[in-house]
Amino acid sequence: MSHFSSLAEVLQHQAMSRPDVAAVTVYSDRPGERPSLTFAALHAQAAHLARQLAAETAPGDRALLIFPSSVEFVVAYFACLMAGVVAVPMMQPRRNANHDASAAIIADCTPRLALSPASDPDPRGLLRERLAAHGIRHLPVALAPEPAPLDAVRPNADGLAFLQYTSGSTSLPKGVMVSHRNLIDNLAMMRERLGNHADSAHVSWIPLYHDLGLIMNLLQPIYLGAPCVLLTPSGFMHRPLNWLRAIHEHRAEVGAAPNFAFDLCVDRFRPEQMEGIDLSSWKIALNGAEPVRAATLERFAATFAPYGFAPEAMRPAYGLAEATLLVTAAKRGSLPRTLDVSAKALKAARIAPPEDAADRHVSASCGSPMTGLTIAIADLETRRPLPQGAIGEIWIQATSVAGGYWQRPEESEQTFRARLETDAPGSGGSWLRTGDLGHLDEAGELHVVGRIKDVMIIRGVNHYPQDIEATVAASHPSLRRDHGAAFTIIDEHDIERIIVVQEVERTQRRDIAEAEVVAAVQAAVVNNHDVALHKVVLIRTGSLPKTTSGKVQRSLTRLRWLEGTLEPWNLSGDAEDRSAASA
Numbered sequence: 001m002s003h004f005s006s007l008a009e010v011l012q013h014q015a016m017s018r019p020d021v022a023a024v025t026v027y028s029d030r031p032g033e034r035p036s037l038t039f040a041a042l043h044a045q046a047a048h049l050a051r052q053l054a055a056e057t058a059p060g061d062r063a064l065l066i067f068p069s070s071v072e073f074v075v076a077y078f079a080c081l082m083a084g085v086v087a088v089p090m091m092q093p094r095r096n097a098n099h100d101a102s103a104a105i106i107a108d109c110t111p112r113l114a115l116s117p118a119s120d121p122d123p124r125g126l127l128r129e130r131l132a133a134h135g136i137r138h139l140p141v142a143l144a145p146e147p148a149p150l151d152a153v154r155p156n157a158d159g160l161a162f163l164q165y166t167s168g169s170t171s172l173p174k175g176v177m178v179s180h181r182n183l184i185d186n187l188a189m190m191r192e193r194l195g196n197h198a199d200s201a202h203v204s205w206i207p208l209y210h211d212l213g214l215i216m217n218l219l220q221p222i223y224l225g226a227p228c229v230l231l232t233p234s235g236f237m238h239r240p241l242n243w244l245r246a247i248h249e250h251r252a253e254v255g256a257a258p259n260f261a262f263d264l265c266v267d268r269f270r271p272e273q274m275e276g277i278d279l280s281s282w283k284i285a286l287n288g289a290e291p292v293r294a295a296t297l298e299r300f301a302a303t304f305a306p307y308g309f310a311p312e313a314m315r316p317a318y319g320l321a322e323a324t325l326l327v328t329a330a331k332r333g334s335l336p337r338t339l340d341v342s343a344k345a346l347k348a349a350r351i352a353p354p355e356d357a358a359d360r361h362v363s364a365s366c367g368s369p370m371t372g373l374t375i376a377i378a379d380l381e382t383r384r385p386l387p388q389g390a391i392g393e394i395w396i397q398a399t400s401v402a403g404g405y406w407q408r409p410e411e412s413e414q415t416f417r418a419r420l421e422t423d424a425p426g427s428g429g430s431w432l433r434t435g436d437l438g439h440l441d442e443a444g445e446l447h448v449v450g451r452i453k454d455v456m457i458i459r460g461v462n463h464y465p466q467d468i469e470a471t472v473a474a475s476h477p478s479l480r481r482d483h484g485a486a487f488t489i490i491d492e493h494d495i496e497r498i499i500v501v502q503e504v505e506r507t508q509r510r511d512i513a514e515a516e517v518v519a520a521v522q523a524a525v526v527n528n529h530d531v532a533l534h535k536v537v538l539i540r541t542g543s544l545p546k547t548t549s550g551k552v553q554r555s556l557t558r559l560r561w562l563e564g565t566l567e568p569w570n571l572s573g574d575a576e577d578r579s580a581a582s583a
Contacts, residue, residue: 006180007161007187007219008081014225015043018198023222024074027231027246035071039225042071046078048147053113056137059084061112062163064105064136065209066090066127068117069230072141073208074218076115080162081180082150085113087162088175089209093130101173105165106134109175109406118142163406164211164321175406176321186215186324186400187223189370194254194284194315195332198225201252205236205243205261212289215325216256240265241273244304248277256286258551259293260482262300267481269303280308283332288317290551291448291466294338294362311335318366318448322415322432324400328375328446330367337365339441346449347462351389351439361467365445373398375446376420376431377439384421386439391449394438395420395431454554456488458496458531465554468529472500472536475524476517478508483544485557489534497534500525501557504569506541512569514538537561538569 004010014023019040026035037045053063063085067073073089080087088109093102114131118140131138161183163175190196202221206213208230221228229250236243244265247255262285287297301311314336317329330336343361345352354360369375376385377392386392395418404412417430437449450464465486473481483503488496500521504512518536525533545553545560560566 004184006081007183007223008078010184010223011039011043011046011078014039014222018225021225022227024071024218024228024230026070027229027235027242029232029235037071037074039222042074042078044147044149045075045143046082047150048144049075049079049141050082050150051148052139053079053083053085054150056139057083057085057112060086060160062086062088062109064088064090064109064111064114066092066114066116067141067208068092069205069208069213069232070117072117072119072143075143076141077162077208077214084159086160088165089162089214090165091207091209093126101165102130104172105175106130106136108173109163110134111136113137113139115139115141164214164402165209166321174408174411177403177406178321178324179403182324182400182402183215183219184223185372185398186326186370187220189372189398189400190216190220190326190329191224193326193329193331193367193370194286196220196224196226196254196284200224200254200283201227201229201250202254202256203229203231203243203246203250203252204256205231205233206257207233210289211321211325212256212258212319216286216288217254221254236261237264240268241270244274244279244307245277247279247282251281253281253283254286255282256284256288258289259287259291259296262287262296263293263481266299266303274304274307278308279304280310282309282313284315285309285313286315286317286329288319288326288366291450292316292364292366293470294336294364295470297336297338297364316364316366318394318436318438318446320434320436322402322434323373323396323398324402326370327373327396327398328367328369330365330445337441337443337445339363339365339447346391346464349391349462351391363447365441365443365447368443368445370398370400373400375440378420378431378433380452382421383419388440388442388444391437391439393452394434394436394446394448396434397429397431401432454487456486456496456498458488458498463498463529463531468498468500468525468531469502469552471524471528472502472521476520478504478512478517479521480505480541483541483552485544485552485554487554487558489558489562491534498531499535499537499558499561500533501537501539501544501561501566503541503544504538509541509569512538514569537566540567540569543567 020038022036023039023042065076114136161178161180165173165175202217204217208214297314312335319326341361342352342354342359374397376395378395379392404416415433418433435452454465456463468486469484472484473479480503485501491497521536545556
């Protein structure tokens, strides 16, 4: 389908060739409600709304899309594509504006319109209040009983399809400018690498304002002409095994999620809840959006093998919004590859075989670069490409790399138009600097180590926060997996110290002996990383700052610790719902 210039043309093609296939089905949080649209109905509804958008906007105007996972979001998104309006998917504004990205996004992209469901009453008036303060016209969206056709679409291959705001895990969110050509090229790469097709139904719970949810789990199946089934994020967080049940019910081949989601399914596993579920149709269990852990791959495959899940279905991958989405993944049907490396050498930013069993660290490969995409591992100081097995910054060249950040020319120049020291003068091609650390193994597959800004250097030794966080969570049953943050501070003696903030398990709150838990954490970190923690902070369930994809916001956690605004573990009440919203 690479001959199409936009996804709006793709939808028109699917509406003509597969009109009666269910393009999107949504599992509402209300029991029994599963609204659905065929490809023909989706195209008609989007075209109807596009007529109204075209009458109220000029090409290139921005429109906020503020929806839960719903058929109305899908209609609004494609209406923007048809009308030449730049869609800006965004989560619902939160009352606490200090910890809410919506205000920063609105100020950054200056939207003309904001679209949201007509059925959403906005009882607190927060959305209306926020939009009125910025002079933004609010357009409620409902499905039309008799949608009117659209005469013509306005997009072009070089124009913007949408702004994908980064998660803000290390800084304020920035709007990545994704063109129609970027989007079509990355969707074609995914189809070729993963082997998906028109019968590859996708089931997802990832929010649609996140790139993994939007592109991999919604736009990829529409590009293929395949069905897409959407669950709500809150529904998954409360009952994660319902995701697996939906995969079973729809005989889905594809389900993608961050690493923590696969851990959560194992942690909440109950045999009685899996009765009758057959996962043999699941061919692509794509694990991305945060560091992939070899232990997670092993635990998930072992737990769900009795229900038909095949180990080769697990598909670790690497991607980022700045490259539209997917950068690396292994081909369908291959077992995930792991590499045993020395933990000591890793701390020195080197890759070497482990000295003994105690020195063994298992690294999960995220697969090889997509066809048409080039990866270089660059030295942070010299910008020279590094050989196989050396750790450096991951640099990317591809047609799917976006044009830059919205209205940020200096940051765009530094990030999207980098040059390697060895690039010939006038050679043309520039590189995307990802800000991520990694290395290529002997098979040319990528192993991601961490983010440059997160690396902690203690007495000249590199420590990666995700490794310490994993050790902490495994040190005591009262601690919640994938809900900790490690970061450094400078003490009064100008010495760098490590702080760990860790959520407790909700079900364990009443029985926690804090001194015992802290001692277990300290001992585990010393034994596994040869470094002492300055302080262990236990906090309330669901209160750790996380991005929309479930990434830990270490810099924001650090700021809240310094401000003294983290919520202690022994406060009354429960913040589980906030955890669901942030995932």
